[in-house]
Each structure stands twice: as structure tokens, then as C-alpha cells.
Amino acid sequence: MAKPRWLDEREALLWRTWLRLNQELPSVLEQQISRDSGLSGADYAVLVPLSESPEGMLRARELRREILWDRSRLSHHVRRMEKRGLVVREECAEDGRGAMVRMTVSGRAAITGAAPGHVAATRRYFFDLLSDEEVDELTAVFERVLANLERNGGREGGPGGDAVR
């Protein structure tokens, strides 16, 4: 693996652009969420699946499956969110190990307040700049890359960069 084929001009340009976009877009969106709702991107990521589930409650394992977080990360973050009154932990009836994470009233209020602004920002900074065809093309490419990633480089829970969601 001493001397692999280097990136050519066009590839290098794409790579730099991609890295930069991945740095800037999530950052701007997180700031937007945080500024007008006090939630972090991580908070948002946790609250979204909860808000979509029947009781506003999910087992930690399910939550992790949705957002692809490390066990430890979720545990720590839920503890912090609990301290802020956004969620509560309850014990799981069917499985003695399990932990249920339930959204509080104030948690639901937070996500309900934050979502519209976030979707609007998503449009303004992303979807408004894409044609319908481009939406489909990007989806196809990303899914292809993701599929390959999971076939090979996949790890268990997949710690990783933050997701605004």
C-alpha cells in the first residue's frame, strides 16, 4: 500500500468540497436549532425518535438503533438531558436490564418548538438549492456509498460524528 493512485484534480476538488460542506452545514444547522430552542443537535437527535413513538417513550436499545449511537454516549447524554428535565428514565417491565427513556412534557414542548425552524433551515440551506432530479441522484449515490460502508467498514454501534437530524 506504499503508493496508491493519488487523487486527481477533480477528485481532490470534490473531496475538499465535501469535507468542507460536512463541516459547515451541520454546524450552521446546529447553531440554528440551539439559538432558537436551546437544544443541541444531540438533544434533537434523541427527541425526534421519541416524539415519533406512541407513548413518547422508547427502550434505550431501540433509541440507539434509530440514531446509531454508542451505548455509553446515549447513557451519558440521557443523564444530562434528564438533569435538564427533557426526559426521564424508567425501568423496563419486560427486561430487567432494560431502561426506558421517556420524553417529558417540557421535552415535547422543546422539540415541537424547534422542529419547524429546523425544517425551514434545512430547506433554506439545502433543499431549496436542489432540483428534483438532484435529490434523487444524491440519494442514489449516498445509498450506494452507505451500503458499501456497511458491507465492509461496519462496526457495532457506530460511534461517529454528530447528527443534527
Added chain:
Amino acid sequence: MAKPRWLDEREALLWRTWLRLNQELPSVLEQQISRDSGLSGADYAVLVPLSESPEGMLRARELRREILWDRSRLSHHVRRMEKRGLVVREECAEDGRGAMVRMTVSGRAAITGAAPGHVAATRRYFFDLLSDEEVDELTAVFERVLANLERNGGREGGPGGDAVR
């Protein structure tokens, strides 16, 4: 801004895919770098511009401009890298405030050793899955989004997610 147009089916799919890719791809690449060179993605991001500059040395300000980091982040990270012997700080001749960051011999060895494997991984997980046309299409789309981002949402140094580079 109470009720913005929600994301339709296809848009939501793209968004989820994008978030997931942004979480997984950088994570896999960072692990790859770290595993076979002991460098973190952040180390790599710092060392690349240094390795491309004439003396292996840049003023902190320039370095920040290249990688779009916060002042504080760079300062902290350079301190840690200095402790590990990858770079050294020197004072800037022309500007009394300035700080020069210089790559050490061992720093250059590290990046030289890490780069080929990283480029190979970049190919395996990204470029090998794209056609030539797709490379150009993606570049065009990303640049459009980035340009809009900098026109509006731009902040100063731009703290943001990590870049593997």
C-alpha cells in the same frame, strides 16, 4: 414560521441518508487513520496544510483559514500535538501577536506514513463507487450549497464538525 412546508417522502429519505453518511463515513476514515498511524482526524487535518507549505510551517492564522477551525480549538490542539512532538510553536517575526506552527521531523514522518493508507481508504469507501460524471455532479451541487451557506449562515472562524481530511 409556525408551519413550514414539511419534507416530502423523497426529501426525508435523502436527509436521513445524508445524516447517516455524515456520521459513518468520517468515523470509518478516522478509525482507519488512527489505527495505522496513531494520528487522529484532527491531527491529520492540521498536518496536511503544514506538509504542503514551503517550510512545513504556517502562521496559526493561515492554518485556521485552511481548516476553518476556531481559534481556541487550534490553540488547544496544537498544544497537545506539541506535547506529542508532532509540531512546535515559534514566535512570529513580523507580527508580535502571531504564532508560527512548525511541523517536526516526526510530524512529517507521521503524515507521510498516514497519507497513502488514507487515500486508499478514500478510494475504497468513496471514489470507487462514483462514476466520473457523478464526481462532477456532486462537486457542482456541493459548491452551490456551500456558496449559499457562506453568503448567509456564515460565521467567523466556523467551529464545526470534525474533518478527517
Added chain:
DNA sequence: CCAGTGTTGCTGATACGTCAACAAAAGTGG
């Protein structure tokens, strides 16, 4: 020369993510 202003980099406090180690419960095969 000076006061005012912006820039540059550093630091300490705090929040966050990752890792290794752990405990408890559940599953599994004898």
C-alpha cells in the same frame, strides 16, 4: 504621540464523546 478599535492567540470552565471495566439480567447448552 495617543486613544480607540479590531485582531491574534491563550487559558480555564464546562460539556461532550470514547474507551475500558463493570454489574445485572437474559439466553444457552449440558
Added chain:
DNA sequence: CCACTTTTGTTGACGTATCAGCAACACTGG
């Protein structure tokens, strides 16, 4: 039923990122 393994969630330690505040310097107009 009993050892053994796996799954699940928690914790503490550590490295890292962000934020507010600071000090030193540079630049500008008077």
C-alpha cells in the same frame, strides 16, 4: 438446575470541542 456466554445499560477516566474572558499587539484617525 447450573455453569457459561451474550446482551444491556452504567460508570469513571481521559481526550477533545466550545465558550467566555483575557492580554498583547497592530492599525487607524486624530
